Amino acid sequence: MELKIKEHGFRYPLHWRILDSLEAILGVLWPNRLAKFTGWILILPALLLVGILVIGLIEIAENSFHSLDRSTFRLSNQYTLDNYRAIFESATYGKVILRSVLATIFTVIFTLILAFPFAYTLVRTQKAIVRKSLLVILFLPFFIGQVVRAYGLLIILGTKGVVNQTIGLVGVDPIRLLFNFPSVVFGEVQYMLPFAVLMLAPALTAIPQETETAASSLGAHWARVLLRITLPMAKPGIIGAALVVGTLTLTDFAIPAMLGGGSQDFIANTIYDQFFRTSDQGLGSALALMLVALGSACVGIAVALYGAGTLSMGGKP
């Protein structure tokens, strides 16, 4: 061994040499005196990637200030507020916005009513198997995707679907369950439930069970404990969940499109139609920009009140 080294001269293993040369290259490209900017260079690609969205929004804003020239079917060159005027003056858009907002309010209420007991059971249960099963039931739909879930609901609620077949057994005529307002709200509630539970659960985890026990040991009825202790303490989580569910519902496309059958369009569906049916990109952009402003404001409030919650990225240093 000793001899061999003398013969060939001492050499480090190959991957050491590769690493050393990489370090040397790095030393030239990014010398140590730039160390205080290292964090910035690491985060830069992410900032640029998200920049695509920002440029996209600017494109939307730019388009929204040009109205459609009906003779050429292109956007005219001069800047105008005509698109926004058209939205505010038209009864059609007013109706769509009203329908979206109404559906959102109903969805938020029903989702919270269902999500709270679910999250509560999830957090408070002593049995690991119950908790695991509830979590799997919650996560599975999350990963299945919106289209497949809406398709499942279509099968269940269709005229020849499970519900109608079941009530048919007792002699009830099939009811038209699909393509109306309640079916869209039902679809949204089903879609939003996992989001709401995941927003509520951490807030409920933070409430020590002893406070509830203390209240009931002092003779409070459970409903009173719920109203006076648990709900007020879970308030940030409830508001956070309501805002997230509200924004996602208000801006949803797939559920109204699939379960509403064209008769229950939300704002997003109208935007889509402006681009792909009427080909009025200006008007579509104006609607999109308004929806983005509305949605971002809601989420902004949620983040401000609740923090980014479980999605907070990186602690304060």
Place this chain on the structure above:
Amino acid sequence: MISKSQRMIFGSLVLFSILILSLPTIIVVGASFTSGNIISFPPDGFSIKWYEKIALARDLRQAFVRSLMVSLICLIVSVPIGTLAGIALTRYRLQFIGALQVYLLLPFTIPLIGSGIGMMLLFGNLGILGSIWPLGIACAVINLPFIIWSVSSSAAALDRDLELAAANCGAGRIETFLYVTLPGVMSGVITGGLLMFVLAMTEFLVSLLLTDARTVTLPVQIYNNVRSIITPDLAAVSSVFVAIALAAVWLLDRLVGLEIFLKSK
């Protein structure tokens, strides 16, 4: 301790939630095994003929391959970028960290229809609309906060002294990164990658906006077919998504444990 009436009310509400969450999935999978030509209940008997049919259907197979490619491109783009950003946010002292976090959360705060239309206009101007890879990038953008979040939470749990110790032993910056930091955050990288892959695989609205008739992905293909006619072959395709979701949930549970999502801050 929990009174009977509370247990009844909470129990029935939870039961209802379980029912509406899992029934559609069960029905879809059940319907895919029917031997009849329409979806009916109870199913007409057991067969796997619809799976044979979708395996032979060229449009569905191509859409599936396209979805896979979109997910892979999304991974290639988002995993390195998200990992570096996650590490930067937790391990380095950055000014304006609050503003940075708000900016990096933009993909969540901007409604998907807005992001989708914006990217459609941008990609259209660049003349790259109609290819597969811009959709992969789009999926990376709209779900980026997920991987940043998962990497930064595992980076936060990593002892800072480990990196200093490595450097003290003479390891250079690249060596420290490759042998200490990266292995330390690997669980976060894998979790984030898993989320990115599955979410890109099932992404619908942005796919709908960024694809044309020649480049539809599988969720868009299902959407287009549902609007024309509901046949059991769609149930078979949907069951493929259910299988993917089951695998993803199992993996997620193995990697980080689903209980992590119940923790308070």
